Amino acid sequence: MEVILRSDIERLGKIGEVVKVAAGYARNYLIPKNLAYPANSGNLKRIEFEKRRAAQLAEHELEQARKYAGKLGELSLTFQVKVGEEDKLYGSVGAADIAEEAIRQGFELDRRKIVLDEPIKKLGVYTVGVRLHPEVVAEIKVWVVKE
Numbered sequence: 001m002e003v004i005l006r007s008d009i010e011r012l013g014k015i016g017e018v019v020k021v022a023a024g025y026a027r028n029y030l031i032p033k034n035l036a037y038p039a040n041s042g043n044l045k046r047i048e049f050e051k052r053r054a055a056q057l058a059e060h061e062l063e064q065a066r067k068y069a070g071k072l073g074e075l076s077l078t079f080q081v082k083v084g085e086e087d088k089l090y091g092s093v094g095a096a097d098i099a100e101e102a103i104r105q106g107f108e109l110d111r112r113k114i115v116l117d118e119p120i121k122k123l124g125v126y127t128v129g130v131r132l133h134p135e136v137v138a139e140i141k142v143w144v145v146k147e
Contacts, residue, residue, distance in 0.1 A: 001026045002039035004047050009035060015054075016047050065133035072109075072130055072138035077101045080147040083123065092119035093144055098128060102140070120144055 001023040005013050009030075013019045018039050021030065030036035037043035077098060082090045099111035115129035115137065126142045 003030055003036035004039050004043050005030075005036050006047065006050065007035055016051050018044075062133055062135060065136040069130075069132055069136050069138035072107060072132075072140060075102065075105065075107060076141040076143065077105070078143040078145060080145055081123075082147050087123045087146075089121050089123070089144070092121045093142065094119040098140070098142060 002018055002020050003026050005015055005017050005019060008014050012021070026036065026038070031038065037047065079093050079097065079101070081093065084090060095111045095114040095116045098114055098116070099109045102109040109130065113131050115131055120126055120142065123144050123146065126144070128140050128142050130138045130140060132138055
């Protein structure tokens, strides 16, 4: 049976491709889970419309991410922490702390989007990346100072 894929499926194909699969696989898995349409001329037109719509949405999301990155670029977060000998922190400043402080300042930020290889454990000024979109990474200034 031939089907038109509605989403990328590993080892099968990409969106909009017409692929030949077993009839049971199509009827019992792909079509009920809205991963594919039966291949016919009406569905070919339908998938082209969906591809255009998806491209428009992706472009809009990218534009929104770029705008938000501009706003986030102006953000500067200051953390006053307790330090011990040789200015080593008691604890650390991690992605969750950065996200929490950004939310307090009025910015929506998910801690999983913060690009921080390891928690900050020393005083100083750091530039931390925030992945807003696969193509857009904003940078935030993080100041870690003595309490």
